[in-house]
Amino acid sequence: MARLQIVDPHIHLWDLWTRIYPHFEKPGKGGGNAAIARSYLIEEYLEEGGDEFEIVGAVHVEAFPTDPIKETETLQKVADANPLPLVIVGNGDLTSTNFPALLDRHLQFPIFRGIRQVVNMHPNPERSYVSRDLMGEPQFLEGLRELGRRGLSFDLQLYPHQMETAAALAAKAPDTRIILNHAGMWADRHLSGWKQYKAGLRTLAAQPNIVAKISGLGMLDHKWTTESIRPLVLETLEAFGPGRAMFASNFPVDKLYSDFRTVWRAFSDIVSDATETERNGLFRDNARKFYRIPA
Template sequence: MARLQIVDPHIHLWDLWTRIYPHFETPSADGSNAAICRSYLIEEYLREGGDEFEIVGAVHVEAFPTDPIKETETLQKVADANPLPLVIVGNGDLTSPDFPALLDRHQQFSIFRGIRQVVNMHPDPRRSYVSRDLMAEPGFLAGLRELGRRGLSFDLQLYPHQMETAAALAAKAPDTRIILNHAGMWADRDLGGWKQYKAGLRALAAQSNIVAKISGLGMLDNHWTTESIRPLVLESLEVFGTERAMFASNFPVDKLYTDFRTVWRAFSDITRDLPEAERTRLFRDNARKFYRIPA
């Protein structure tokens, strides 16, 4: 039986010898991330699928490097040395006056496809990734528009209560493809939080330039099962449809909670009743399309 082909649109490859990932050199105080505080290289990643899944492309998403250009340069060398089609979503600050110049430097590398700037803020400061409301700054919209002018995309990582703001910004940058990370990170796991999440997804999906990446579900559901993630996956697919959604592993981060094959088996089980053409879009073809990955 043929292996299921995957283009994985959300992975992280980090080599600690580059010295641009100090946050992975020492485990956190509680030791919860100790298993990934080491180099994670493409050779290990390519073994994750085993005999069950065939990885035919991947997208490295920035891993909070201290030197964004060095990260892109390093990944270009990795891509050049391996047959796997590999592209990168780099790091950058949309609000910086130097953002266009940074893009010029990133675009020297053929694997560069766009930028991720995490904007997650939460009333509980322990859940916030940033200390200021980036989307409220005028430069953020200017940065989004600059990406669109260059044919580049933006990876959007946020929480549900920020989705309406993001949707309004997307409407003002219609030429920029925006890729929602981790299915929108449903963080507040009560009825009110679920209603807010559903409404936020619909606000985002109303903008035709936004697509969804279903990934990273273990980060907010550490002991997840296929059944615990099924409602979230089905909600995302209902809202965005199979033409504007894709599955991803978020490895090695989600390696803290599960193994690679379990992630993809769950996605496969949840979508087993879909027509094969729709499954192929979710597992392979949409990622190729949205990130411009050669077959």
């Protein structure tokens, strides 16, 4: 039987010898991330699929580097040395007056496709990734528009209570493709939080320039099963449709909670009744389209 082909639109490759990922150089508090507090290189990643899944493309998403240009330069060298089609979503601050100049430098590298700037804020400070409301700053919208003017995309990582704000910004930057990360990160796991999440997904999906990446589900459900993630996958697909969504592994981060083949088997099981075209889109073709990855 032929292996299922995957273009994986959310991975992280980090080489600690670059010294741009100090947060991965030692285990965090309690040692919970010990399994990934080490270099994770393309050779290891390509072994994850075994003889069951054929990886035919991938997107490295910025891993909070201290030097964004060095990260892109390093990944360009990785891409040049390997046959796997590999592109990068780099790091950058949309609110910076130097953002256009930063894009100029990223664009020196052919694999560069766009920017991710994490905007997650939460009433519980321990769940916040940033210390200020980035989307509330006027320059953030200008940064989004600048990406669109250059044919670049924006990877959006946020929480459900921020989705309405993000949708309003997307409407004001219609030429910028915005890619929702990790199925919207349903963090508040109670009934009202679920209702907010469902409504937020549909508010985002109402903007035609937003697409969804279904990934990273283990980050908020450490003991996940196919059945525990099924509602999130199906809600995302119902909101965006199979033509505007894609599956991703979020490896090696989700390696903390499962293994690569189990993740992709779960996705395959959940959409087992989809058409061949829909499945090909979710597992391979949509990622190629949205991130402009050569076949």
